[in-house]
Amino acid sequence: xxxxxxxAFEKLKQPASGSVVFLIxxxxxxxxxxxxxxAENRIPRALSVTEFSGKLATSIEVLxxxxxxxxxxxxxxxxxxxxxxxxxxxxxxxxxxxxxKAELVTVVCELDVGELSPEAIAAIAAGAKLRAYDFDNYRxxxxxxxxxxxxxxxxxxxxxxxxxxxxxxxxxxxxITARDLVNEPANVLGPVEFAKRAEALSELGLExxxxxxxxxxKLKMGALLGVAQGSPRPPRLVVMQWRGAGNDSAPVAFVGKxxxxxxxxxxxxxxxxxxxxxxxxxxAAAVTGLMHALAGRKAKVNAIGIIGxxxxxxxxxxxxxxxxxxxxxxxxIEVLNTDAEGRLVLxxxxxxxxxxxxxxxxIDLATLTGAIMVALGNHHAGLFSNDDVLAGQLxxxxxxxxxxxxxxxxxxxxxKMIDSKxxxxxxxxxxxxxxxxxxxxxxxxVNDVPWAHLDIAGTAMGSPKNEYSQSWSSGYGVRLLDRLxxxxxx
Ligand code: BES
Ligand code: MN
Ligand code: ZN
Numbered sequence: 328x329x330x331x332x333x334x335a336f337e338k339l340k341q342p343a344s345g346s347v348v349f350l351i352x353x354x355x356x357x358x359x360x361x362x363x364x365x366a367e368n369r370i371p372r373a374l375s376v377t378e379f380s381g382k383l384a385t386s387i388e389v390l391x392x393x394x395x396x397x398x399x400x401x402x403x404x405x406x407x408x409x410x411x412x413x414x415x416x417x418x419x420x421x422x423x424x425x426x427x428k429a430e431l432v433t434v435v436c437e438l439d440v441g442e443l444s445p446e447a448i449a450a451i452a453a454g455a456k457l458r459a460y461d462f463d464n465y466r467x468x469x470x471x472x473x474x475x476x477x478x479x480x481x482x483x484x485x486x487x488x489x490x491x492x493x494x495x496x497x498x499x500x501x502x503i504t505a506r507d508l509v510n511e512p513a514n515v516l517g518p519v520e521f522a523k524r525a526e527a528l529s530e531l532g533l534e535x536x537x538x539x540x541x542x543x544x545k546l547k548m549g550a551l552l553g554v555a556q557g558s559p560r561p562p563r564l565v566v567m568q569w570r571g572a573g574n575d576s577a578p579v580a581f582v583g584k585x586x587x588x589x590x591x592x593x594x595x596x597x598x599x600x601x602x603x604x605x606x607x608x609x610x611a612a613a614v615t616g617l618m619h620a621l622a623g624r625k626a627k628v629n630a631i632g633i634i635g636x637x638x639x640x641x642x643x644x645x646x647x648x649x650x651x652x653x654x655x656x657x658x659x660i661e662v663l664n665t666d667a668e669g670r671l672v673l674x675x676x677x678x679x680x681x682x683x684x685x686x687x688x689x690i691d692l693a694t695l696t697g698a699i700m701v702a703l704g705n706h707h708a709g710l711f712s713n714d715d716v717l718a719g720q721l722x723x724x725x726x727x728x729x730x731x732x733x734x735x736x737x738x739x740x741x742x743k744m745i746d747s748k749x750x751x752x753x754x755x756x757x758x759x760x761x762x763x764x765x766x767x768x769x770x771x772x773v774n775d776v777p778w779a780h781l782d783i784a785g786t787a788m789g790s791p792k793n794e795y796s797q798s799w800s801s802g803y804g805v806r807l808l809d810r811l812x813x814x815x816x817x
Pocket of ligand 1: 607666668669696755756785
């Protein structure tokens with residue numbers, strides 16, 4: 328397990344001697360507190376010698392600044408007014424990266440920015456914790472992550488900050504849950520094991536149901552079962568419920584693609600890079616991490632998380648190209664490519680979700696298409712929706728958290744591309760517009776519920792590293808959807 332720092336918030340007169348002192352600020356005059364710590368007046372000189380600009384997440388260090396301290400680290404915070412959660416998290420990530428080997432770090436004060444808001448301080452703490460995350464469970468030797476360490480934030484009003492942190496820490500733990508699930512290799516994390524991990528979250532007050540193969544057969548989930556039949560490991564459908572609204576109002580619902588490994592099936596993938604397909608359950612991981620976050624912070628909302636867990640393997644019992652399966656909705660699907668399996672899993676999970684729960688809306692997350700990376704790279708998830716209000720809310724939440732989305736078009740012209748000669752629908756639409764035809768396919772299984780689909784193939788894994796995310800799996804989606812819920816549905 329990665330060594331995550333202990334985090335505390337205190338009213339301090341002076342940082343503990345021997346601690347690394349971390350100061351946050353811009354260009355300008357040090358605050359009175361900074362001047363007090365900096366008895367030898369090193370900071371102003373260091374700022375001018377280095378021409379410190381105060382740009383966000385840039386830093387300088389002052390070594391041996393005073394008898395009691397070995398190091399001051401000064402970190403820029405950029406344009407204060409423009410900083411949101413993600414900017415403060417970057418500052419926190421920088422904090423951890425520069426002090427990972429220190430036993431004790433005191434975040435003392437600001438140079439010229441005044442006391443930060445509790446939310447800003449909590450976001451800095453979250454950035455530091457997420458930066459410390461390292462998937463090192465299986466490295467028996469080279470554990471290069473830093474010391475566990477302790478980070479103490481000196482603040483004027485510790486109890487307000489502790490309250491903000493309690494909430495932010497729950498979200499951070501949700502992100503870590505999602506990262507861990509995506510990083511875990513598929514030999515360890517099959518559908519059954521994934522379901523067990525979701526079940527363990529009942530500790531937080533979630534109600535978790537695990538539907539086994541027999542139940543899925545009874546529900547006539549022929550699309551999901553068709554994918555699963557090539558693997559000796561049986562499928563699972565997990566339903567997580569959080570009842571936090573205090574009434575029986577219709578829930579918000581999240582649905583995740585959980586292909587624990589995607590070989591492509593009989594339409595097998597090329598060998599190069601296939602190992603990344605252990606992350607083809609990134610949608611399910613995000614939904615699980617989100618439910619962790621909502622329960623952990625006791626969100627005032629009724630929420631459902633549904634994940635379809637299967638392994639896509641080619642064996643003697645695997646489904647073949649050309650097979651026709653009947654989904655739970657009753658629609659028949661011609662499976663022309665067994666590698667377009669995620670939409671088959673989601674077809675049944677989405678239909679089940681709207682039938683059983685009559686949700687306010689459904690949002691599905693899926694590492695669904697390589698084509699979305701061709702279109703958007705790793706910087707935005709593809710957003711597809713039948714509802715402009717919901718799409719707008721997602722765009723706002725994306726900006727607020729820097730988990731960005733980009734809306735893509737849908738419409739009857741694209742829908743036509745998946746009409747099948749032999750069945751109601753086929754599971755591929757040809758070479759062009761691959762992400763859109765995938766979304767059109769899903770749309771045929773959502774009925775009239777407001778719905779959005781996030782194609783996270785480019786953002787859930789292998790996305791660019793930043794100050795607070797060094798992991799192959801980013802945990803994308805947890806903060807985005809938590810924010811969507813907090814801003815619109817609580
Ligand atoms: N899981 C893949 C999509 C994917 C590719 C995610 C690369 C992350 C990285 C999905 O199941 C898939 O194989 N999609 C095919 C669809 C095609 C057969 C229509 C694709 O994108 O090539
Ligand atoms: Mn596939
Ligand atoms: Zn897949």
